[in-house]
């Protein structure tokens with residue numbers, strides 16, 4: 314393991330910052346703009362490796378995408394049937410969202426496609442999308458055990474499906490809905506635990522008739538997407554690291570500007586408030602059809618909680634950051650119902666537990682969660698296992714640890730949060746490279 318970052322004790326954090334654009338919305342904006350008729354402009358696009366992979370793939374599929382300046386894209390949509398097959402495999406990099414949503418887009422096209430990913434993505438489960446798509450008539454072959462690479466055979470007619478998702482996953486729901494655009498008849502997705510609804514909201518914004526409510530979405534094939542402009546709000550999941558950092562570093566006060574507060578994303582806000590965090594919302598407003606507000610966060614003494622199980626899907630990407638808050642809280646924090654964390658970019662339960670233990674925090678793992686006994690974080694060396702959210706979470710831990718926290722394998726932070734180190738330093742965190 315190469316050590317990429319050393320995060321050391323920080324004084325009170327202060328400042329007003331804006332984190333980059335939302336990753337989930339940026340992926341979807343490229344996809345729907347590419348499939349629309351006409352020219353769409355995307356503002357606030359996340360310049361991360363994950364979302365750039367999606368843009369590169371649509372360019373490979375024949376879509377002209379201009380970058381007039383950073384965080385902006387002009388997409389010359391080709392319509393639902395205007396993509397052309399690519400000569401080479403489509404590289405989704407580290408991004409589960411890119412690969413799973415693309416399966417839905419490509420399953421109903423006339424041409425064959427091959428989807429590949431990096432080492433981490435090549436271990437992640439894809440049957441959750443290939444099975445419902447097969448039930449709709451798609452032909453998708455995967456590697457042994459249902460992992461990438463995925464070979465999607467074109468030219469198969471799809472039919473609508475009424476699908477109840479077995480895991481709470483916006484990626485699965487989105488893949489089925491995107492395939493439904495090209496299917497005969499109606500497609501309906503129902504979920505026991507509602508997940509983020511960006512695909513539904515954006516389909517409506519691009520003019521596709523769709524009925525949706527939390528836990529349910531229904532559409533029919535045979536319509537058209539019409540180009541529209543998309544404004545992407547700041548990513549709550551990126552803001553999460555600074556919400557935790559300012560909560561745990563004594564004397565801190567931070568303002569995070571115009572953060573996306575879609576209720577299906579803000580479970581961490583609720584969990585931190587239950588722990589005693591002082592986070593206030595100012596100037597609530599709408600941006601690009603999404604609720605946003607400026608978040609003011611001040612240091613507060615945190616206490617351990619049992620994380621309410623119903624919050625889990627609404628904070629699924631925030632558990633690495635929550636584990637760090639739990640590590641310094643008074644008492645025990647218990648997480649359950651979060652087995653999905655084991656199939657993210659890394660096994661986020663195991664990797665966080667191992668790292669926190671190395672920093673002197675007792676953590677007991679369970680198959681679907683963990684118990685973390687808050688205490689005094691020591692310095693030490695931790696492995697992020699190439700997982701962006703784990704690298705950033707341990708950088709936050711270093712700000713309050715008794716000694717420097719040395720973190721391995723941080724390059725993938727560029728997948729979701731380019732510029733993290735600069736912003737962290739701007740508010741007073743002591744993150745050094747190497």
Ligand SMILES: O=C(O)C1=C[C@@H](OP(=O)(O)O)[C@@H](O)[C@H](O)C1
Pocket residue numbers: 336337338409410481482483484485487509629630653
């Ligand atoms: O739809 C999306 O944009 C995402 C859905 C979630 O994944 P699952 O659908 O696997 O829960 C989340 O973890 C991921 O970061 C982004």
Ligand SMILES: C=C(OP(=O)(O)O)C(=O)O
Pocket residue numbers: 363407408409410411630657658702729
């Ligand atoms: C799980 C994540 O993303 P994806 O599934 O798109 O790789 C994440 O960003 O935490």
